[in-house]
Amino acid sequence: QVQLVQSGAEVKKPGSSVKVSCKASGGTFSSYSISWVRQAPGQGLEWMGRIIPFLDIPNYAQNLQGRVAITADKSTSTAYMELSSLRSEDTAVYYCTRGGAAPYAFDIWGQGTMVTVSS
Amino acid sequence: QSALTQPPSASGSPGQSVTISCTGTSSDIGGYNYVSWYQQHPGKAPKLMIYEVTKRPSGVPDRFSGSKSGNTASLTVSGLQAEDEADYYCSSYAGSNNWMFGGGTKVTVL
Numbered sequence: 001q002v003q004l005v006q007s008g009a010e011v012k013k014p015g016s017s018v019k020v021s022c023k024a025s026g027g028t029f030s031s032y033s034i035s036w037v038r039q040a041p042g043q044g045l046e047w048m049g050r051i052i053p054f055l056d057i058p059n060y061a062q063n064l065q066g067r068v069a070i071t072a073d074k075s076t077s078t079a080y081m082e083l084s085s086l087r088s089e090d091t092a093v094y095y096c097t098r099g100g101a102a103p104y105a106f107d108i109w110g111q112g113t114m115v116t117v118s119s
Numbered sequence: 120q121s122a123l124t125q126p127p128s129a130s131g132s133p134g135q136s137v138t139i140s141c142t143g144t145s146s147d148i149g150g151y152n153y154v155s156w157y158q159q160h161p162g163k164a165p166k167l168m169i170y171e172v173t174k175r176p177s178g179v180p181d182r183f184s185g186s187k188s189g190n191t192a193s194l195t196v197s198g199l200q201a202e203d204e205a206d207y208y209c210s211s212y213a214g215s216n217n218w219m220f221g222g223g224t225k226v227t228v229l
Contacts, residue, residue: 106155
């Protein structure tokens, strides 16, 4: 069974960047998409963007264009999400999730990474 | 793009049914049969409950069912059980390799 394991919690200053990793184990990595979804405290889910590793072409939510970068390393089955110019509103739990056998849904989720932006 | 619209809360007694709506537009829900639903318990990652409007992943009880009419999708939980108390989120493909989520509905089992 595929598992997605994310990197640990981060505390960042406003204006800085954060890079969160998501390592897949137990199955095929390259042929499925990996999306990133965030959830601010007490709020709903927000889709941020995705990548299909074997194509290596990312897509981003319009409101995050220019600040987010999603990459994938096929050799280590790891996806990355980097968010720059951080502000307090970026404080959230960040999840990676797989678009699997049903490619338009998200069937496997990482455990989440808390990113806190505070001066 | 605005989030899909869900009621903030819904409730029912054990054994009853509850239905949650999710309203979008012709550019998302109405344009594609790619609506999915997720259950999230406090402090946990979301879990896929329904995909492609009506399909259930292996292991999801058949008490959970989905439907769609026009620009509105619905999730029905029949035979409510205590463990169904959670937040539920809808999601839809919105074209051009973009996805949207609803604001979430908190389901309370009375």
